[in-house]
Amino acid sequence: MLRVAVLVSGGGTNLQAVIDAIEEGRISNARIDVVISNNKKAYALERARKHGIQAVGLSPKDFENRDLFNEALYQELAGREIDLVVLAGCLVVIPDKIIREFENRIINIHPSLIPSFCGKGCYGLKVHEQALQRGVKISGATVHFVDEGTDTGPIIMQKAVEVRDDDTPEVLQRRIMEQAEWVILPEVINLIAEGSVSVSEGHVKIKK
Numbered sequence: 001m002l003r004v005a006v007l008v009s010g011g012g013t014n015l016q017a018v019i020d021a022i023e024e025g026r027i028s029n030a031r032i033d034v035v036i037s038n039n040k041k042a043y044a045l046e047r048a049r050k051h052g053i054q055a056v057g058l059s060p061k062d063f064e065n066r067d068l069f070n071e072a073l074y075q076e077l078a079g080r081e082i083d084l085v086v087l088a089g090c091l092v093v094i095p096d097k098i099i100r101e102f103e104n105r106i107i108n109i110h111p112s113l114i115p116s117f118c119g120k121g122c123y124g125l126k127v128h129e130q131a132l133q134r135g136v137k138i139s140g141a142t143v144h145f146v147d148e149g150t151d152t153g154p155i156i157m158q159k160a161v162e163v164r165d166d167d168t169p170e171v172l173q174r175r176i177m178e179q180a181e182w183v184i185l186p187e188v189i190n191l192i193a194e195g196s197v198s199v200s201e202g203h204v205k206i207k208k
């Protein structure tokens with residue numbers, strides 16, 4: 001059984017998609033051991049509690065410095081023998097120590113087709129604002145492994161979504177969530193739980 005930790009900062013609709021997929025059997029052989037949020041008021045924590053999942057608020061503000069926060073975050077994961085860390089709308093920069101310890105065991109969902117509209121400072125609505133500004137006709141979402149860079153890790157799965165002429169960033173964001181993010185994030189977790197995902201020289205292979 002794959003032991004999963006989900007790290008969140010906000011509303012947690014991606015978390016909800018994973019919870020639903022586990023409850024409906026679309027993800028087998030995995031369970032969420034803990035949901036951790038840097039924002040104690042995040043609705044995602046409430047979603048976890050509603051489903052009997054341990055919810056931990058861990059705010060950098062409660063620590064004297066960043067190193068102590070990073071260490072506390074590390075202990076939360078290491079202490080639970082977590083196999084896979086899922087960043088689902090997590091705005092915390094993951095410390096290098098965690099990235100090294102969990103090499104190819106941390107995944108992130110990004111709301112564009114990487115390498116477009118990603119990188120430092122490109123998150124949330126900004127991603128969709130930039131896509132609309134550039135006038136792309138398709139956008140989408142990407143699930144990738146996390147390495148030391150920002151959105152630079154090996155790509156696991158992508159799904160394209162149509163951009164319409166009258167889209168606003170909010171409308172496009174919602175369509176990408178519904179049609180791509182909530183679909184591919186659970187799918188990737190299931191593939192990892194099945195042992196079907198491998199990484200070699202920075203490229204991901206999925207066993208069919």
Ligand code: GRF
Pocket residue numbers: 008009010011012013014015044088089090109110111123124177181
């Ligand atoms: C999603 O668009 C995700 O791709 C991005 O942040 C948003 C999080 O939404 N990284 P939610 O908290 O899962 O509802």
